[in-house]
Amino acid sequence: MKEILKQKIHNAIYAHKDEIFALANSIASEPELGFKEFKTAQKVADIFAKHNIDYTANHAITGIKGKLKGKSSNRTIAVLGELDAIVCHDHPLADMTTGAAHACGHNAQIAAMVACAIGLKESGVINELDGDVAPFAVPAEEYVELEYRNRLRKQGKLKYFGGKAELIRTGAFDDVDMAMMMHVSMSGETKRLIDIGGTSNGFVGKLVKFIGKEAHAAGAPHEGINALNAALIALTAVNAQRETFKDEDYVRFHPIITKGGDLVNVVPAEIRMESYVRAKTVIAMLDANEKVNRALKGGAMAIGAEVEITDLPGFLPLVNNDKMTDVFEANAIKILGENSTVHLGHNSGSTDMGDLSHIMPIIHPWMGGVTGTVHTRDFKVSDPEMAYLISAECMAMTIVDLLYDDANQTEQILENYRPTMTKEQYLAFMESIK
Ligand SMILES: [Zn+2]
Numbered sequence: 154m155k156e157i158l159k160q161k162i163h164n165a166i167y168a169h170k171d172e173i174f175a176l177a178n179s180i181a182s183e184p185e186l187g188f189k190e191f192k193t194a195q196k197v198a199d200i201f202a203k204h205n206i207d208y209t210a211n212h213a214i215t216g217i218k219g220k221l222k223g224k225s226s227n228r229t230i231a232v233l234g235e236l237d238a239i240v241c242h243d244h245p246l247a248d249m250t251t252g253a254a255h256a257c258g259h260n261a262q263i264a265a266m267v268a269c270a271i272g273l274k275e276s277g278v279i280n281e282l283d284g285d286v287a288p289f290a291v292p293a294e295e296y297v298e299l300e301y302r303n304r305l306r307k308q309g310k311l312k313y314f315g316g317k318a319e320l321i322r323t324g325a326f327d328d329v330d331m332a333m334m335m336h337v338s339m340s341g342e343t344k345r346l347i348d349i350g351g352t353s354n355g356f357v358g359k360l361v362k363f364i365g366k367e368a369h370a371a372g373a374p375h376e377g378i379n380a381l382n383a384a385l386i387a388l389t390a391v392n393a394q395r396e397t398f399k400d401e402d403y404v405r406f407h408p409i410i411t412k413g414g415d416l417v418n419v420v421p422a423e424i425r426m427e428s429y430v431r432a433k434t435v436i437a438m439l440d441a442n443e444k445v446n447r448a449l450k451g452g453a454m455a456i457g458a459e460v461e462i463t464d465l466p467g468f469l470p471l472v473n474n475d476k477m478t479d480v481f482e483a484n485a486i487k488i489l490g491e492n493s494t495v496h497l498g499h500n501s502g503s504t505d506m507g508d509l510s511h512i513m514p515i516i517h518p519w520m521g522g523v524t525g526t527v528h529t530r531d532f533k534v535s536d537p538e539m540a541y542l543i544s545a546e547c548m549a550m551t552i553v554d555l556l557y558d559d560a561n562q563t564e565q566i567l568e569n570y571r572p573t574m575t576k577e578q579y580l581a582f583m584e585s586i587k
């Protein structure tokens with residue numbers, strides 16, 4: 154019986170193939186950065202409306218949360234797709250003005266999430282399941298434009314810079330028991346392979362301002378305080394700390410200078426930097442952050458400049474749920490055959506799915522079917538059937554298994570799951586970063 158339901162979903166997804174491909178292409182052609190994804194969100198709302206999928210809008214500014222009701226509904230599984238692009242000016246589909254481009258493949262996530270929703274809805278299979286599904290387009294996974302988001306924060310429009318943190322804070326996940334999403338392969342896996350399981354880094358966000366004193370750069374540098382020199386010494390001081398970071402903690406510090414001075418003939422009086430301090434565990438993250446802050450202060454002190462450091466709650470390390478991973482893997486193998494899955498170890502990148510993984514069971518598989526590494530001009534979806542349709546199918550079939558027969562697999566997973574943090578503990582942790 155379950156197999157018949159899965160076949161119906163497959164048929165429904167493939168019957169809407171053109172529409173799903175068109176959605177993915179349309180989103181790729183109008184990329185928008187996080188918390189600004191208004192057009193992209195509208196596209197999701199329109200396609201939900203067309204397929205009679207109920208939804209609510211404006212979750213954490215742009216989120217669109219659908220609701221598919223099962224025949225009984227004690228549990229809800231969310232299927233997420235991220236709305237935002239990154240900045241990659243040289244990407245062929247980059248927005249000419251903003252430089253935004255879907256070089257992280259989030260348009261594929263939206264396509265797969267929508268295809269999964271269409272598959273469950275148009276096949277009628279959702280009516281046979283003992284639980285609800287929330288297909289959810291979520292904002293701002295990329296933790297970027299820190300100064301812009303800090304302004305929104307000061308205006309009270311948001312509190313945290315990651316979309317999922319904002320959604321947790323505002324209660325959008327309060328009725329969700331577990332969640333899943335796909336991401337395209339980070340390394341440009343062209344084959345029909347899926348990386349599953351594993352962990353990834355968390356991080357603290359950071360805004361840094363070195364304040365010196367302007368003076369004529371050639372005529373009277375002795376009257377100035379060179380904030381750029383303070384920043385350079387600070388970065389060297391961080392580099393001198395690196396040998397104290399343990400290999401197994403995967404610490405990463407990768408700052409950019411967003412303001413390097415005003416005019417070439419004036420001693421730089423203000424330098425601004427953005428960075429993350431990443432690590433595999435919360436303890437390692439906080440330890441490395443303290444060392445980085447010490448080094449930043451050291452650079453300022455050496456030159457007689459001031460430094461203002463704003464630590465911002467970032468993302469938490471990601472942990473995939475083993476039992477959900479098993480269910481997903483069994484379906485992936487059924488669709489793609491043996492040897493189509495690769496079990497991951499640790500990844501030093503970060504995702505705000507990590508935050509969610511601290512409060513509920515989640516999976517975050519990485520799907521092949523793309524060329525070029527993410528965040529580069531070379532990235533593109535080379536196998537749309539894999540990236541959009543097969544991804545959707547793997548997720549939808551996993552949902553069938555989880556919600557079939559009184560949702561007993563879901564109940565078992567939840568029974569054995571101990572969240573690392575409750576929502577309240579999570580919010581208290583986020584508030585402790587400052
Ligand atoms: Zn990315």
Ligand SMILES: [Zn+2]
Pocket residue numbers: 257258259294336
């Ligand atoms: Zn991404």
